[in-house]
Amino acid sequence: MSNQKSSLTVKDLVTIGIFSALFLILSLIGGAVLGSNPVTTFWMPLGGALLPGPAFLLLIAKVPKHGPIIILGIICAIIYFATGMHWTMPVAYLVCGVLADLVSSAGKFKNVWLNIVAYMIFALSLVPTYFMFFFARESYMSYMLQKGTDQEYLDAMVKAGQDWVLPVMIIGTLAVAFLSGLFGKKLLKKQFEKAGITA
Amino acid sequence: MKYIHTDPRTKLFVLLICAVAITISPSLYYEGGLVFVILLYGILSGKPKYSIIMAIIYGGLLGLAIISNFYLSGALRIMFTTFSDFIGKMFPCVMMGGILVGTTQASEFMAALNHMHIPKNVVVPVTVMLRYIPMIQEDWGYIKDSMKLRDVAPSLKGLIKNPSQTVECIYVPLMMAASKMADEISAAAVTRGIENPKPRTCVKQIHFCVQDIIVAVVFVGYFLTAFL
Numbered sequence: 001m002s003n004q005k006s007s008l009t010v011k012d013l014v015t016i017g018i019f020s021a022l023f024l025i026l027s028l029i030g031g032a033v034l035g036s037n038p039v040t041t042f043w044m045p046l047g048g049a050l051l052p053g054p055a056f057l058l059l060i061a062k063v064p065k066h067g068p069i070i071i072l073g074i075i076c077a078i079i080y081f082a083t084g085m086h087w088t089m090p091v092a093y094l095v096c097g098v099l100a101d102l103v104s105s106a107g108k109f110k111n112v113w114l115n116i117v118a119y120m121i122f123a124l125s126l127v128p129t130y131f132m133f134f135f136a137r138e139s140y141m142s143y144m145l146q147k148g149t150d151q152e153y154l155d156a157m158v159k160a161g162q163d164w165v166l167p168v169m170i171i172g173t174l175a176v177a178f179l180s181g182l183f184g185k186k187l188l189k190k191q192f193e194k195a196g197i198t199a
Numbered sequence: 200m201k202y203i204h205t206d207p208r209t210k211l212f213v214l215l216i217c218a219v220a221i222t223i224s225p226s227l228y229y230e231g232g233l234v235f236v237i238l239l240y241g242i243l244s245g246k247p248k249y250s251i252i253m254a255i256i257y258g259g260l261l262g263l264a265i266i267s268n269f270y271l272s273g274a275l276r277i278m279f280t281t282f283s284d285f286i287g288k289m290f291p292c293v294m295m296g297g298i299l300v301g302t303t304q305a306s307e308f309m310a311a312l313n314h315m316h317i318p319k320n321v322v323v324p325v326t327v328m329l330r331y332i333p334m335i336q337e338d339w340g341y342i343k344d345s346m347k348l349r350d351v352a353p354s355l356k357g358l359i360k361n362p363s364q365t366v367e368c369i370y371v372p373l374m375m376a377a378s379k380m381a382d383e384i385s386a387a388a389v390t391r392g393i394e395n396p397k398p399r400t401c402v403k404q405i406h407f408c409v410q411d412i413i414v415a416v417v418f419v420g421y422f423l424t425a426f427l
Contacts, residue, residue, distance in 0.1 A: 008320060010393055011385035017327025018381045022373070024328070025335055054370050055377075062378065071324055078325065082214055083292050087222065183366075191371050197378045 012063045013071075019059040020075045026051035031126070042130065042165050045173040049123035053180025054187050056119045057112070061188060061198040064109035066101060069118065073097020073125070088128045096125035112188070116181030123177035127170055202245035207311035209411040210299045213240070216418045217292050223425055231261060233291045236421050240414065241298045249301060253294045260286055305330055310401035323393070327384060334380070335373075342372050 031048035059068055074097065077090035100118035107114035192198055217233065224230050234257050241250025260283045267279035303311075305326055312322045346368055351357060357365045 010323065010388055011381070013320060013323040014327050014385040014388060015378070015381040017324035018331050018377050018384070020324060021328040021331040021335060022377050025332065055374065058374055058378070062381075067320065071320060074321055075324060075328060081218060082296050083289055187367065187370060187374075191367075192374070192378075195375070197375070 007065050008063075008067050012065065012068070015062050016059065016068050016071050017075075019055055019062075020072050022055045023052045023059070023072060024076065024079060026055055042169060043172070045123070045126035045130075045169060046176045048126045049173050049177040050180055053116075053119055053177065053182075054184035056122065057115055057181065057184035057188055058192060058198070060104060060109055060115050060118075061192070066105060069101040069104060069122065070097045073100075073122070076125075088131065089125070092125040092128040096122050112185050116178060116185065119181045119184075120174050120177040123173055123180075124170065127173060130166065130169065203243050203410045203414075205244060205414055206405055206407055206411050207299075207303050207308050208315065208405075209407070209414055210295075210303065211311075212415060213418050214292065214295050214299060216422050217295050220422050220425065221288055221291060227261070227264070227287070229425060230287055230291065231257075233421065234294065236417065237291055237295050237298070240417075241294070244298065244302050246298050246301050249297060250294070253290075253297070257287070257290050257294075260290070300329060304403070306401055307403050307405060310399065310403070310405055313399060314405065323388075331377075331380070338373060338376050342369065345372075 027048045030051045031044050034044045034047040056072075059072070073093045076097075077093040080093065081087070081090040100122040103121060104115050104118040109115070188198065217237070220233055221230065224233075234254060238250050238254045241247070241253075263279060264283035264287070267283075308329070309322060309326045312325070349368075351361070351365055351368050
């Protein structure tokens, strides 16, 4: 990361900014459809992972250096923090951004399969918010009871959040992210490389 | 009426306070009060229409939550209350974020971030992103029109009938436009001397004044009432 400052040009920075905007919009569209409905709220990470794969891959293809994924993670963290998400989500974006950058750099940012894996890791950053529900359930419940929510409500919420949901959520997110990445790879090959807009 | 003008750094600080206040919020009424304070701030800083509309939407959500809590039971009630709870948690910050973006110019925002000594690698992408998000919406309108011309329906029906073609017809122009825009903006930015290593100056002087202190004190004061 020490050479990061010298190697990113202004053009790279602008490209990162524009593709982050695209990435955020696409993941919000997918996530908001599922996330705003309480019954499907546990499937929100899947929706969030569905659309932005091609944008992510094209960003790496355009800026094949250390940095873009980390900066994308920082931007997502800022935006999600600013929209009042639980604090685990921005932290997860920072950590996953660094991890994804490392994975992608293992293939010198040119290996499409490693880039897809990087995208899968990045997509996982939507999951940890739900850890709080599963692992800190007791304190969460007593907190809600104190606030005056009745027992019937909490029982139903627990019913919707069975223990099997968490592993399924993680695996599902990985699978959806993989499909999105595959689609992005196809698009890159068919359209963008021919048009000559990849670096 | 002259609108009060606050420093972008104050707005960021208020946003931070809102995000923390929501996580520790003791009750629904506390959140409602926070939205009310933001509404006042929005009206005073020159976004009255936006703030009032947002506040009315929030009031509707709150009403929905209270009514369904009294009159519905079982699954329906859970659906409505969790829905309004979920939106209600995000709402104050989204509202404040909208006011921040709506009342701050890009150059002013960039100057403020530079004053805070945030590295250029973050400042430039964030500024570009905030400017580009509204343009995506514009692009999407054009893409929809041209898709109709070429007889590819940009709707759910078209998506089911002809999935891969429809999806491709959305993604390819969207990303082509994005990458062309990146080239153009970076050329413009370089022309205006963004690569200059000296610190940037800004036509609009940004500094803290009395109103910044008042706004900050009001929000911090409201934040502290959570502990009473």
